[in-house]
Amino acid sequence: SLAARCLAEEALRTDILCNVPTYKGKVRAFHHAFSTNDCSRNVYIKKNGFTLHRNPIAQSTDGARTKIGFSEGRHAWEVWWEGPLGTVAVIGIATKRAAMQCQGYVALLGSDDQSWGWNLVDNNLLHNGEVNGSFPQCNNAPKYQIGERIRVILDMEDKTLAFERGYEFLGVAFRGLPKVCLYPAVSAVYGNTEVTLVYLGKPLDG
Numbered sequence: 001s002l003a004a005r006c007l008a009e010e011a012l013r014t015d016i017l018c019n020v021p022t023y024k025g026k027v028r029a030f031h032h033a034f035s036t037n038d039c040s041r042n043v044y045i046k047k048n049g050f051t052l053h054r055n056p057i058a059q060s061t062d063g064a065r066t067k068i069g070f071s072e073g074r075h076a077w078e079v080w081w082e083g084p085l086g087t088v089a090v091i092g093i094a095t096k097r098a099a100m101q102c103q104g105y106v107a108l109l110g111s112d113d114q115s116w117g118w119n120l121v122d123n124n125l126l127h128n129g130e131v132n133g134s135f136p137q138c139n140n141a142p143k144y145q146i147g148e149r150i151r152v153i154l155d156m157e158d159k160t161l162a163f164e165r166g167y168e169f170l171g172v173a174f175r176g177l178p179k180v181c182l183y184p185a186v187s188a189v190y191g192n193t194e195v196t197l198v199y200l201g202k203p204l205d206g
Contacts, residue, residue: 010048011026011050012026014048016050016198017029017050028199028201029199030049030050032068032199033050034051034064034197035065038064038065038066038067038100039052039100040100042057042062042101043062043063045064050197050198051082052195052196052197053193053194054195056191060104060189061101061102061103061108062100063094065098066184066197066199068183069096069184070156074154075153075202076153076200076204077151077198077199078151078152079150079152080150081120081146083190083193084146085190086121086189086193088107088108088119089187089189089193090109090117090118090187091120091150092116093116093177093183095183096181098185099112100187106189107187109185109186110125110127111126116173117187125174135163136163136170150163151164151203152184153203156177158175159179160172160175161173
């Protein structure tokens with residue numbers, strides 16, 4: 001009954017929460033979803049509560065953070081694009097100080113020392129305005145396919161950020177993260193593209 005009160009019917013009826021088995025987990029995922037008050041003015045959160053829609057605004061890069069950030073513990077969430085990536089599509093983490101909108105089509109997430117991101121378009125890791133190498137670190141790494149769920153794993157004890165594709169562990173992308181509150185975040189440039197984020201809780205090892 002709590003899930004029915006908190007969650008939109010669309011979220012319960014579709015497969016958005018298919019990897020969250022319990023109703024308690026579904027409610028928790030909603031509380032960790034994108035914030036309607038902490039995103040670019042050029043995006044809005046759809047009625048399902050989990051999906052960001054970017055309006056077709058020219059020469060703008062737009063992002064969003066979740067309602068809750070993490071300064072301790074281990075956490076996992078899934079992110080997937082439900083529309084074209086455009087020239088830049090970044091998933092990762094950000095502090096509360098990181099900007100969520102800027103001019104032009106750029107890798108907003110990772111553009112300063114307040115955010116860390118993986119650009120799914122060119123498989124580059126981004127932080128402090130610099131490319132920190134390619135990811136995954138393998139020859140001819142496959143490019144992201146629309147609708148493919150990427151699992152993000154934040155370990156505040158080891159201060160690392162890692163990614164999985166499907167159930168394949170792709171490796172640790174960032175090490176030495178600061179001991180501050182870090183929020184799941186994304187940034188997008190393509191008009192009318194949609195990005196969904198679902199918090200899963202503590203990651204399952206193995």
